[in-house]
Amino acid sequence: MTRGITFGIGLSLLWLTAVSPDAARNGSIRGRVEIRRAVASAAPRASLTDGGVLKAPDFTDRLRSVVYLETAPRAAFEQIDPAHAVMDQRNETFVPHLLAITTGTTVDFPNSDRIYHNVFSLSKTKTFDLGRYAAGRSQSVRFDRPGIVRVFCDIHSHMNAFILVFNHRFFDVTDADGRYHIDNIPPGTYNVIAWNEGLASEPRAASVPDGGSTELDFQLR
Amino acid sequence: MCRSSRLGHYNFLKMRTFRRRLRLWRDSPDRPSGPKAIPPRRLSQIAAVILITSGLAGPAAAQSLPSEPIVFGDGHVTVGADVSATVSCAQTTGLGSCGDDTGFFNYSDYEYSTLRMFRVDVNAIVRASRSLAVVADVRSDNGEGPRPYALYVRLRPWSQYNLDINGGRVPPTFGAFPRRTYASDNLLIGYPLAYQYLTSLRADAVPANADELLRMRGRGWLSSFSIGNLTPERGVPLATAFRWDTGVQVHSGWAWGDATGAVTTGSLSDPQVSGDNLGKQVAGRFAFHPEPGLVLGVSAARGQFLSGGAARAVGAEGGNSDQTAIGADAEYSRGYYLVRFEAVRSMWTIPTIPQPLIATGGWIEGRYKFHPRFYAAARFDHLGFSSITGTTRTADWDAPVTRIELGGGFLLQRNLQLKASFQRNTREGGRVTNLNIGSAQLVFWF
Numbered sequence: 001m002t003r004g005i006t007f008g009i010g011l012s013l014l015w016l017t018a019v020s021p022d023a024a025r026n027g028s029i030r031g032r033v034e035i036r037r038a039v040a041s042a043a044p045r046a047s048l049t050d051g052g053v054l055k056a057p058d059f060t061d062r063l064r065s066v067v068y069l070e071t072a073p074r075a076a077f078e079q080i081d082p083a084h085a086v087m088d089q090r091n092e093t094f095v096p097h098l099l100a101i102t103t104g105t106t107v108d109f110p111n112s113d114r115i116y117h118n119v120f121s122l123s124k125t126k127t128f129d130l131g132r133y134a135a136g137r138s139q140s141v142r143f144d145r146p147g148i149v150r151v152f153c154d155i156h157s158h159m160n161a162f163i164l165v166f167n168h169r170f171f172d173v174t175d176a177d178g179r180y181h182i183d184n185i186p187p188g189t190y191n192v193i194a195w196n197e198g199l200a201s202e203p204r205a206a207s208v209p210d211g212g213s214t215e216l217d218f219q220l221r
Numbered sequence: 222m223c224r225s226s227r228l229g230h231y232n233f234l235k236m237r238t239f240r241r242r243l244r245l246w247r248d249s250p251d252r253p254s255g256p257k258a259i260p261p262r263r264l265s266q267i268a269a270v271i272l273i274t275s276g277l278a279g280p281a282a283a284q285s286l287p288s289e290p291i292v293f294g295d296g297h298v299t300v301g302a303d304v305s306a307t308v309s310c311a312q313t314t315g316l317g318s319c320g321d322d323t324g325f326f327n328y329s330d331y332e333y334s335t336l337r338m339f340r341v342d343v344n345a346i347v348r349a350s351r352s353l354a355v356v357a358d359v360r361s362d363n364g365e366g367p368r369p370y371a372l373y374v375r376l377r378p379w380s381q382y383n384l385d386i387n388g389g390r391v392p393p394t395f396g397a398f399p400r401r402t403y404a405s406d407n408l409l410i411g412y413p414l415a416y417q418y419l420t421s422l423r424a425d426a427v428p429a430n431a432d433e434l435l436r437m438r439g440r441g442w443l444s445s446f447s448i449g450n451l452t453p454e455r456g457v458p459l460a461t462a463f464r465w466d467t468g469v470q471v472h473s474g475w476a477w478g479d480a481t482g483a484v485t486t487g488s489l490s491d492p493q494v495s496g497d498n499l500g501k502q503v504a505g506r507f508a509f510h511p512e513p514g515l516v517l518g519v520s521a522a523r524g525q526f527l528s529g530g531a532a533r534a535v536g537a538e539g540g541n542s543d544q545t546a547i548g549a550d551a552e553y554s555r556g557y558y559l560v561r562f563e564a565v566r567s568m569w570t571i572p573t574i575p576q577p578l579i580a581t582g583g584w585i586e587g588r589y590k591f592h593p594r595f596y597a598a599a600r601f602d603h604l605g606f607s608s609i610t611g612t613t614r615t616a617d618w619d620a621p622v623t624r625i626e627l628g629g630g631f632l633l634q635r636n637l638q639l640k641a642s643f644q645r646n647t648r649e650g651g652r653v654t655n656l657n658i659g660s661a662q663l664v665f666w667f
Contacts, residue, residue, distance in 0.1 A: 114476060114513060115513055116513045116514045116554060120593045121593065122593055122594060122632060122634065122635065127593050127594075128593060129557070129590060129592070129593035131555075131556035131557045131590070132514060132554050132555055132556060132557075132559075133555075133556070134512070134513040134514060135513060150635070152635055154590075157405075157636070157666070158289070158290070160289075160635075
């Protein structure tokens with residue numbers, strides 16, 4: 001009983017400290033990434049023996065970028081809860097094409113096609129091969145090291161995707177318009193980087209005000 | 222001198238004479254034009270260039286070659302390529318020796334060895350509209366001028382139906398292996414005998430009788446007969462995977478299978494750009510996909526085999542000189558395993574030989590990936606022939622061949638692979654009856 005009361009008081013004090021007017025309030029960085037270079041298509045190799053008129057390549061997935069803090073706040077490295085993410089295989093495409101996760105995240109690779117797929121990666125950050133598996137089945141990989149992981153399908157050479165593994169949570173994947181929003185950042189000055197299909201921008205400094213937001217746009221050429 | 226030494230010396234002299242004759246023939250103006258086998262040293266240099274330019278030299282170089290098909294023209298044009306350099310060493314004299322494929326086990330229909338070759342293959346699809354595309358493939362072997370390998374128009378009349386009509390130099394209809402002839406698709410380095418090994422039969426020359434055909438056993442690389450074209454020339458494989466036929470092809474696919482039918486000018490053994498024989502070939506294939514990872518296929522083809530000149534020489538203008546073939550294939554894959562089987566049975570009717578000439582080729586291959594970068598593969602392959610009776614003997618009309626190939630691949634990067642294999646070839650006839658060949662291949666594709 002005494003231990004319960006003590007814990008309750010401690011928790012209340014912690015809450016009071018957190019909401020006290022003197023405590024710094026987190027802010028955010030938002031902006032837009034503009035891709036000004038030729039983006040590689042997701043077109044399959046020109047298959048001579050398979051039928052079908054080649055469908056027009058889709059570039060939209062390739063226009064998505066990741067914006068992240070190069071140096072994250074110290075507290076960012078504490079208590080990253082293990083999470084789950086999904087990279088689907090649908091219509092001979094990895095969906096999403098770009099996935100950003102924190103270390104310790106387990107990514108599921110379900111096969112939503114009727115044909116076999118074989119997910120694998122030769123990246124130093126994580127080398128794996130999930131073998132061939134059929135529709136409705138899923139295999140998982142846990143990513144414990146930060147870095148860039150290039151993912152392929154051994155059967156369909158045009159299938160590829162990126163997984164960016166961070167050891168902090170201060171990143172965001174841009175939407176279809178190139179917009180991003182990294183929130184809950186402690187006030188301070190940070191170097192911010194935009195990344196798209198293997199190309200990283202020069203780090204740019206951004207100051208996050210107390211409880212406010214900063215605009216930062218990028219152009220990748 | 223012991224018997225084996227005498228035989229060895231005799232074989233050496235015989236081989237020296239044979240090589241001299243071959244050199245004379247190769248240098249002669251009558252020799253049909255075709256790429257020559259490229260020296261191994263030059264191939265090694267080419268392989269080194271591929272390695273360096275494809276990214277092993279450093280991060281900067283890694284950006285210099287494409288890793289995905291090149292798309293331009295607002296998405297209307299897609300260009301891909303497959304480049305391979307292959308070197309090999311045949312154990313000709315003793316352990317550790319490095320010589321040519323003196324048994325011509327791996328020579329294909331262009332008078333060069335498939336195990337000593339530098340091949341550049343560039344393919345493109347030009348998408349004119351949602352229903353029309355032009356497909357082309359240009360190939361250069363051993364640095365010689367590019368040749369069109371495929372060039373056809375692909376039409377999809379109804380966008381809601383998976384039905385294509387191809388016209389021109391169209392993809393093979395018969396069999397499963399011809400769909401995987403790119404080096405990047407081949408688990409090993411050598412090709413299945415049924416699609417590569419040269420039998421002694423020719424489309425432009427006819428043996429006068431069974432004896433003449435029996436004399437050519439095991440000499441398909443340079444066969445000669447007394448009727449038709451008298452110049453020594455290569456024979457034909459059961460079905461060639463290296464040349465495409467010209468005609469019209471219809472292909473349709475469903476969730477559980479696909480079917481292909483074609484009418485073309487040549488035959489399975491001897492595809493043509495413009496038909497020099499007197500008939501058309503009809504070919505069909507049906508593939509059944511009962512579940513993901515499993516493909517069961519059957520194929521059949523029938524067409525005029527002899528060229529017009531050869532048929533006229535033996536009075537067979539009205540037919541009676543055709544090739545009929547049936548095939549069956551299966552593929553199953555799961556996890557890290559892949560197993561393939563294929564059998565081809567071909568029957569040729571030659572007016573001067575009373576019995577039909579039958580050849581049956583069958584092979585089974587498997588692959589196991591034991592690491593994201595490594596796999597091991599093996600293939601057992603056999604080619605057998607029916608018997609015919611000459612004046613003095615009854616024998617298989619060509620020498621049966623068996624090949625065992627063991628090897629594997631290592632992915633240097635996603636689209637750069639190094640393969641190595643060891644081949645054991647045995648033949649029940651011909652000048653060379655046994656030959657071990659080691660080979661290595663570097664493949665780059667995008």
